[in-house]
Amino acid sequence: MKTTTIPTQWQDVKTFDDACKVVPLNDSQNALLALSSDDKDVRAAQAVMKLTIVSRAMNKLDNKGTEWNPDWTNWDERKYFPWLKFVAGSGFSYYDFVYVNAYSTVGSRLCFRSGDMARHAATHFADLYNDFFTL
């Protein structure tokens, strides 16, 4: 059963619906997610959209309700990503987090303000990471 409670802490974002209560979808984003397709590359694009909403929601809650945008010109600001390990039979799952300063392999969309947040996202949204990661 869906709850109507709006999360107030990033730890409360445990489902995609939770994230949407913090960062609502617009019409075109809804249209993308409404696409019913078995195409794995389309599903990957949908997963990227969902993970974007999740990370924006978590970072926003951690940033006192203000949307957070990583500052890539600031070398003192660490940007955290989950580091996933592939296990045969079960796919990718959380292994550790890494941080970067000004270089990246995935950019702003999938990064977090702390390592704990990166771990939380990879743990609770492993299915989305697998949709994106797996060909």
Place this chain on the structure above:
Amino acid sequence: MVQCICAIHKTTTMKTPTITIPQAEAETLYKLLGQQLNPQPEPPTKWEDILTFETACLVVPPTEDQLALLAYSGTDKHMRACVAVLKLTIVSAAMNKLANSGIEWNPDWSNGSEYKYYAYLKFVAGSGFSGYVCVFAYAFTCPGSRLCFRSGDMARHAATHFADLYNDFFNL
């Protein structure tokens, strides 16, 4: 084929006021003429030849469902990021396929001896992310299978020629 087209041309330049061509034949002729006037480009044979998204599509044609997403022309940056991810997926699939003797390549994450390469991009104020060096992984990853390549040179090539797509994906 050429004789047929010349024959029609010759017929139409005579004084006969009209000619009648059956619909099916007319469509075939138009198609042949169209192919001659706008010949389909040859698919690339080497990964180094993939310099545009359109070239990659000659190797890995988008499906109908993918075309529905690729048709997005709005300004929502998050939608554009999803389109960029799909385009980069097609680019990397095409490059890896050509580098793998024409056989689709799927990174084997259970193989710790197989290196997987990524473009590692540096942010430069005013110009966004641009290709820097490549990194490799064995069984651990940040960006997964979709953005990885069989060699560091391929990762660098993608980051150089498709920087706009990487920026659409990377920038919030």
